[in-house]
Amino acid sequence: xxxxxxxxxxTPRRSQEPRRRTGPLRRIRHSYDQFWYAWAMCAPVxxxxxxxxxxxxxxGIMYTFTDATSLNVGHTIGVNHIPDTFxxxxxxxxxxxxxxxxxxxxxxxxxxxxxxxxCVALTVSLGLGLAVLLNRQVRGxxxxxxxxxxxxxxxxxxTIFSWRLLLSDGGAVNHALGFLGLxxxxxxxxxxWQKVAAIGVNVWVGVPFMMISMLGGLQSIPAELxxxxxxxxxxxxxxxxHVTLPGLRPVSSxxxxxxxxxxxxxxxxxxxxFGSTNGDSVQILVTYSYRLxxxxxxxxxxxxATVGVLCLSILIVFTEFYRRWIRRMQGAQA
Amino acid sequence: xxxxxxxxKHLGRGQRGPLASVGLHSVLAIAAFVAAFPVAWxxxxxxxxxxxxxxxxQRIAAHPTLSNYSHVLxxxxxxxxxxxxxxxxxxxTVVGVLVAASAGYAVxxxxxxGRGSLMYTFLLTQMFPVSVLIVPLYKILxxxxxxxxxxxxxxxxxxxxxxxxxxxxxxYFDTIPVDIDEAGxxxxxxxxxxxxxxxxxxxxxxLAVAAFYTFLTAWGEVAFASYFLLxxxxxxxxxxxxxxxxxxxSQWNYLAATGVLIAIPAGVxxxxxxxxxxxxxxAGGTKG
Numbered sequence: 157x158x159x160x161x162x163x164x165x166x167t168p169r170r171s172q173e174p175r176r177r178t179g180p181l182r183r184i185r186h187s188y189d190q191f192w193y194a195w196a197m198c199a200p201v202x203x204x205x206x207x208x209x210x211x212x213x214x215x216g217i218m219y220t221f222t223d224a225t226s227l228n229v230g231h232t233i234g235v236n237h238i239p240d241t242f243x244x245x246x247x248x249x250x251x252x253x254x255x256x257x258x259x260x261x262x263x264x265x266x267x268x269x270x271x272x273x274x275c276v277a278l279t280v281s282l283g284l285g286l287a288v289l290l291n292r293q294v295r296g297x298x299x300x301x302x303x304x305x306x307x308x309x310x311x312x313x314x315t316i317f318s319w320r321l322l323l324s325d326g327g328a329v330n331h332a333l334g335f336l337g338l339x340x341x342x343x344x345x346x347x348x349w350q351k352v353a354a355i356g357v358n359v360w361v362g363v364p365f366m367m368i369s370m371l372g373g374l375q376s377i378p379a380e381l382x383x384x385x386x387x388x389x390x391x392x393x394x395x396x397x398h399v400t401l402p403g404l405r406p407v408s409s410x411x412x413x414x415x416x417x418x419x420x421x422x423x424x425x426x427x428x429x430f431g432s433t434n435g436d437s438v439q440i441l442v443t444y445s446y447r448l449x450x451x452x453x454x455x456x457x458x459x460x461a462t463v464g465v466l467c468l469s470i471l472i473v474f475t476e477f478y479r480r481w482i483r484r485m486q487g488a489q490a
Numbered sequence: 491x492x493x494x495x496x497x498x499k500h501l502g503r504g505q506r507g508p509l510a511s512v513g514l515h516s517v518l519a520i521a522a523f524v525a526a527f528p529v530a531w532x533x534x535x536x537x538x539x540x541x542x543x544x545x546x547x548q549r550i551a552a553h554p555t556l557s558n559y560s561h562v563l564x565x566x567x568x569x570x571x572x573x574x575x576x577x578x579x580x581x582x583t584v585v586g587v588l589v590a591a592s593a594g595y596a597v598x599x600x601x602x603x604g605r606g607s608l609m610y611t612f613l614l615t616q617m618f619p620v621s622v623l624i625v626p627l628y629k630i631l632x633x634x635x636x637x638x639x640x641x642x643x644x645x646x647x648x649x650x651x652x653x654x655x656x657x658x659x660x661x662y663f664d665t666i667p668v669d670i671d672e673a674g675x676x677x678x679x680x681x682x683x684x685x686x687x688x689x690x691x692x693x694x695x696x697l698a699v700a701a702f703y704t705f706l707t708a709w710g711e712v713a714f715a716s717y718f719l720l721x722x723x724x725x726x727x728x729x730x731x732x733x734x735x736x737x738x739x740s741q742w743n744y745l746a747a748t749g750v751l752i753a754i755p756a757g758v759x760x761x762x763x764x765x766x767x768x769x770x771x772x773a774g775g776t777k778g
Contacts, residue, residue, distance in 0.1 A: 194605075195596075197592040197596035197682075198593045198596050198597070201589050201592075201608075202608075204645060204648055205615060205652075207630070208645060208646060208648075208649045209618065209623070209649050212622070213622060213623065213626075215625075215629070216622035216626050219625065286518075286521055289514060290518070294514060294515070294518065300521075300522050303522035303526045305525075305760065305764070306526050307528075309706070309756055309757055309760040310753040310756055310757065311706070311709055311727075311756060312710050313712055314731075314752055314753055315528055315532075317746075318529065318532040319528055321531065321742060360524070360525070364525070417613075421617065421618075421620075423712075423713055424710070427712065441619075445621040446621050446713070448621075449624070457625050460625075461625070463619075464619040464623075467617075468617055472617065
């Protein structure tokens with residue numbers, strides 16, 4: 157796959173200059189030198205990713221065509237090595253998962269889509285809103301910024317334990333709601349409120365990253381554009397709509413893509429908030445597949461890997477469409 | 491004269507009525523409160539000495555005590571976990587940032603075969619669900635005798651952090667003028683020397699962001715750590731904290747105290763890099 161973003165092709169290249177200055181022999185030697193160094197510098201990444209991502213991925217895809225469980229995959233107990241004994245079953249895993257008798261996949265699939273869409277929409281818009289506010293002249297800006305970044309800076313396994321306390325039946329959130337005379341939902345046990353709680357906590361965790369990135373994007377928009385818009389009599393909303401949003405597009409398109417990928421595969425929030433036993437309907441595909449794994453005995457490697465591969469395929473298809481869409485928008489603009 | 495005109499212009503643009511000011515500050519204050527409250531709550535609960543105090547928060551205010559901290563520090567493996575987490579997180583930061591920086595530099599400066607597909611592969615690796623990789627990774631680590639060791643975990647963490655960092659740093663290197671490389675080469679530096687002596691020092695803000703991101707990824711990771719670490723003396727904080735809950739029958743007060751102790755290093759690290767955070771992240775974002 158050779159996908160080169162148009163922006164990359166436009167950046168000036170060091171290698172083009174000496175080509176004009178030197179003879180053909182030296183040019184070849186020079187480019188060889190450069191290629192050699194380029195590969196030497198990329199080699200560590202390629203080796204690490206190759207050994208620890210590509211190879212496991214191939215193995216993982218292989219498992220999806222087998223009936224591997226924790227009992228028949230080769231493992232080592234003490235000094236005894238037990239060899240692999242699983243057998244090939246073709247596409248049986250895929251058929252079982254997509255249309256099997258215990259139809260677990262589709263409910264989790266739709267919930268994952270809703271989860272990803274809602275979380276990304278909320279984190280991006282809240283992040284953008286806060287970034288716009290922080291980008292103004294505000295007294296105590298650093299103070300606000302430090303507080304607002306806390307959810308990102310403190311490890312999730314600490315903050316999510318705190319959310320479990322806050323959202324528990326007699327917890328502070330329900331105390332506050334009761335004080336205001338509102339209902340007190342069972343955040344951590346009722347299926348509907350579990351989903352609301354999961355989205356809420358994930359948005360809480362995700363906003364700071366979006367906010368800081370958007371803030372950086374805002375600061376790179378030249379102030380002259382705003383001045384020119386103001387001279388032309390644009391209102392605050394028009395300035396936001398026609399200067400800020402287009403100016404942010406390079407940053408926000410990348411952020412939305414990363415946000416979708418990260419949210420789709422968000423493991424920590426749901427795993428830590430609901431533990432490994434409760435909350436079956438709130439599991440997104442990634443945690444569902446993790447559960448196929450650790451939640452039962454024998455652990456269902458093949459099933460877990462199959463769900464994982466399905467996740468990966470969904471994301472690849474989405475990314476391809478998204479990139480095309482972005483490219484078309486860029487083309488329409490130019 | 492000139493200062494007068496700029497201040498005038500500033501007043502015109504940045505001007506807002508007192509009502510708007512109040513609105514702005516109240517929105518920011520509410521947001522900051524929501525962001526900080528759960529963190530503050532952990533700190534508050536950690537002061538309650540009794541096992542069930544977290545269910546009756548009003549009791550804590552009456553008898554705040556540091557007994558949880560002394561218990562955690564003196565009677566648990568906290569320092570072992572802290573040491574392990576520090577080794578793993580710092581190791582991941584050093585290895586990950588160096589590897590990501592060299593790859594990002596190569597992709598940013600040199601037009602070699604396959605750089606487009608390399609960037610796409612970086613994006614692709616972000617999509618892999620933990621569950622596909624975990625069993626094969628376990629086998630690989632077991633075969634190479636890296637299971638239950640620091641280097642094994644560091645390498646695994648690098649796979650999750652390096653692709654994004656390489657992306658981010660590539661964007662940052664793009665903003666450094668190529669003239670600097672050229673000057674270095676004319677003065678007789680090798681391409682690697684240019685990278686090491688000229689570009690890396692100039693890219694410090696970008697490196698700080700990459701380091702922050704890598705450190706946090708490693709410091710807070712749960713799934714891999716709980717599967718690849720077997721012996722209790724190798725546990726990192728995230729694993730240790732979980733055993734702690736079951737082992738002590740969900741004693742949230744100890745958990746909260748440990749949480750506060752964990753949050754402090756992450757907060758300090760954040761404070762050190764936060765000045766660079768805004769500029770660094772953007773540079774990465776603008777070049778997709």
